[in-house]
Amino acid sequence: MRSPSILFATVFLGTIVAAEKKIGPQDLPPAVQKAVPAETKGAEVKGYNQETEKGKTFYEVETMLNGKSRDLLFDASGALVEVEEEVALDSIPSAARAAIEKRAGNGKVNKVEFVTRGQSVSYEAEITSKSGKRSEVAIKPDGSPMK
Numbered sequence: 001m002r003s004p005s006i007l008f009a010t011v012f013l014g015t016i017v018a019a020e021k022k023i024g025p026q027d028l029p030p031a032v033q034k035a036v037p038a039e040t041k042g043a044e045v046k047g048y049n050q051e052t053e054k055g056k057t058f059y060e061v062e063t064m065l066n067g068k069s070r071d072l073l074f075d076a077s078g079a080l081v082e083v084e085e086e087v088a089l090d091s092i093p094s095a096a097r098a099a100i101e102k103r104a105g106n107g108k109v110n111k112v113e114f115v116t117r118g119q120s121v122s123y124e125a126e127i128t129s130k131s132g133k134r135s136e137v138a139i140k141p142d143g144s145p146m147k
Contacts, residue, residue, distance in 0.1 A: 089101075
Protein backbone atom coordinates (compact mmCIF):
# COMPACT_ATOMS: atom_id res chain seq x y z
CA MET A 1 0.00 0.00 0.00
CA ARG A 2 1.30 3.47 -0.86
CA SER A 3 1.89 5.97 1.85
CA PRO A 4 -0.41 9.03 1.82
CA SER A 5 2.52 11.35 0.99
CA ILE A 6 3.59 9.26 -2.02
CA LEU A 7 0.00 9.05 -3.21
CA PHE A 8 -0.40 12.82 -2.79
CA ALA A 9 2.83 13.48 -4.70
CA THR A 10 1.73 11.15 -7.49
CA VAL A 11 -1.69 12.78 -7.77
CA PHE A 12 -0.23 16.29 -7.47
CA LEU A 13 2.46 15.72 -10.11
CA GLY A 14 -0.06 14.06 -12.39
CA THR A 15 -2.26 17.15 -12.11
CA ILE A 16 0.63 19.43 -13.04
CA VAL A 17 1.51 17.38 -16.10
CA ALA A 18 -2.13 17.26 -17.23
CA ALA A 19 -2.57 20.99 -16.70
CA GLU A 20 -0.34 22.03 -19.61
CA LYS A 21 0.12 20.50 -23.04
CA LYS A 22 1.91 21.54 -26.19
CA ILE A 23 -0.36 22.39 -29.09
CA GLY A 24 0.00 23.85 -32.58
CA PRO A 25 -1.33 27.21 -33.81
CA GLN A 26 -4.17 25.38 -35.58
CA ASP A 27 -5.35 24.13 -32.16
CA LEU A 28 -5.99 27.66 -30.86
CA PRO A 29 -9.63 28.79 -30.75
CA PRO A 30 -10.46 31.15 -33.65
CA ALA A 31 -10.65 34.19 -31.33
CA VAL A 32 -7.14 33.46 -30.01
CA GLN A 33 -5.81 32.86 -33.54
CA LYS A 34 -7.14 36.31 -34.45
CA ALA A 35 -5.64 38.02 -31.34
CA VAL A 36 -2.14 36.50 -31.52
CA PRO A 37 -0.73 38.42 -34.54
CA ALA A 38 -1.44 41.84 -32.97
CA GLU A 39 0.28 40.85 -29.70
CA THR A 40 3.28 39.15 -31.29
CA LYS A 41 4.33 41.81 -33.84
CA GLY A 42 8.11 41.79 -34.17
CA ALA A 43 8.45 38.68 -31.98
CA GLU A 44 9.51 35.16 -32.88
CA VAL A 45 6.86 32.62 -31.83
CA LYS A 46 8.58 29.68 -30.11
CA GLY A 47 5.57 27.55 -29.18
CA TYR A 48 2.00 27.16 -27.98
CA ASN A 49 0.51 25.52 -24.89
CA GLN A 50 -2.96 24.84 -23.62
CA GLU A 51 -3.21 25.26 -19.85
CA THR A 52 -5.94 24.56 -17.36
CA GLU A 53 -5.99 26.75 -14.27
CA LYS A 54 -8.77 26.52 -11.68
CA GLY A 55 -10.96 24.73 -14.20
CA LYS A 56 -10.51 27.38 -16.93
CA THR A 57 -8.65 26.79 -20.18
CA PHE A 58 -6.01 29.26 -21.32
CA TYR A 59 -3.66 29.40 -24.30
CA GLU A 60 -0.03 30.40 -23.89
CA VAL A 61 2.06 31.75 -26.75
CA GLU A 62 5.80 31.60 -26.04
CA THR A 63 7.79 34.23 -27.89
CA MET A 64 11.23 35.86 -28.06
CA LEU A 65 11.39 39.61 -28.46
CA ASN A 66 14.70 41.47 -28.63
CA GLY A 67 16.52 38.38 -27.30
CA LYS A 68 14.26 38.08 -24.22
CA SER A 69 11.43 35.65 -23.56
CA ARG A 70 7.89 37.05 -23.58
CA ASP A 71 4.99 34.70 -22.87
CA LEU A 72 1.39 35.69 -23.52
CA LEU A 73 -1.63 34.03 -21.94
CA PHE A 74 -5.03 34.30 -23.64
CA ASP A 75 -8.44 33.09 -22.55
CA ALA A 76 -10.67 31.26 -25.06
CA SER A 77 -12.34 34.55 -26.10
CA GLY A 78 -8.98 35.92 -27.28
CA ALA A 79 -8.53 38.33 -24.36
CA LEU A 80 -4.92 38.75 -23.23
CA VAL A 81 -4.97 37.91 -19.51
CA GLU A 82 -1.27 37.73 -18.60
CA VAL A 83 2.11 38.77 -19.96
CA GLU A 84 5.44 37.49 -18.62
CA GLU A 85 8.42 39.46 -19.91
CA GLU A 86 12.03 38.62 -19.11
CA VAL A 87 13.82 41.61 -17.57
CA ALA A 88 17.20 42.30 -16.00
CA LEU A 89 17.33 41.98 -12.20
CA ASP A 90 18.85 45.44 -11.90
CA SER A 91 15.93 46.99 -13.80
CA ILE A 92 13.24 46.12 -11.23
CA PRO A 93 12.24 48.16 -8.16
CA SER A 94 14.87 48.00 -5.42
CA ALA A 95 12.49 46.46 -2.84
CA ALA A 96 11.59 43.61 -5.23
CA ARG A 97 15.24 43.12 -6.19
CA ALA A 98 16.30 42.98 -2.52
CA ALA A 99 13.60 40.39 -1.73
CA ILE A 100 14.67 38.20 -4.66
CA GLU A 101 18.36 38.50 -3.75
CA LYS A 102 17.58 37.63 -0.12
CA ARG A 103 15.62 34.56 -1.23
CA ALA A 104 18.51 33.51 -3.51
CA GLY A 105 21.06 33.86 -0.68
CA ASN A 106 24.31 32.34 -1.94
CA GLY A 107 22.52 30.85 -4.94
CA LYS A 108 22.06 32.30 -8.41
CA VAL A 109 19.15 34.24 -9.89
CA ASN A 110 18.79 32.67 -13.34
CA LYS A 111 15.90 34.66 -14.77
CA VAL A 112 13.53 37.43 -13.71
CA GLU A 113 10.17 38.09 -15.34
CA PHE A 114 7.89 41.11 -15.09
CA VAL A 115 4.37 39.68 -14.85
CA THR A 116 1.22 41.64 -15.62
CA ARG A 117 -2.15 40.01 -14.95
CA GLY A 118 -5.03 42.47 -15.17
CA GLN A 119 -4.12 45.31 -12.78
CA SER A 120 -1.71 43.10 -10.82
CA VAL A 121 2.03 43.47 -11.34
CA SER A 122 4.68 41.16 -9.91
CA TYR A 123 8.16 39.80 -10.51
CA GLU A 124 8.90 36.09 -10.77
CA ALA A 125 12.45 34.84 -10.36
CA GLU A 126 13.94 31.45 -11.06
CA ILE A 127 16.67 30.68 -8.54
CA THR A 128 19.27 27.90 -8.33
CA SER A 129 20.67 27.19 -4.86
CA LYS A 130 24.31 26.34 -4.20
CA SER A 131 23.28 22.67 -4.06
CA GLY A 132 21.69 22.93 -7.54
CA LYS A 133 18.05 22.92 -6.41
CA ARG A 134 15.80 25.13 -8.55
CA SER A 135 12.94 27.17 -7.16
CA GLU A 136 10.75 30.09 -8.09
CA VAL A 137 9.64 33.09 -6.12
CA ALA A 138 6.92 35.65 -6.93
CA ILE A 139 7.35 39.12 -5.43
CA LYS A 140 5.25 42.28 -5.51
CA PRO A 141 6.98 45.55 -6.50
CA ASP A 142 7.14 46.52 -2.78
CA GLY A 143 9.14 43.36 -2.00
CA SER A 144 6.35 41.44 -0.31
CA PRO A 145 5.58 37.89 -1.48
CA MET A 146 2.68 37.17 -3.81
CA LYS A 147 -0.04 35.01 -2.27
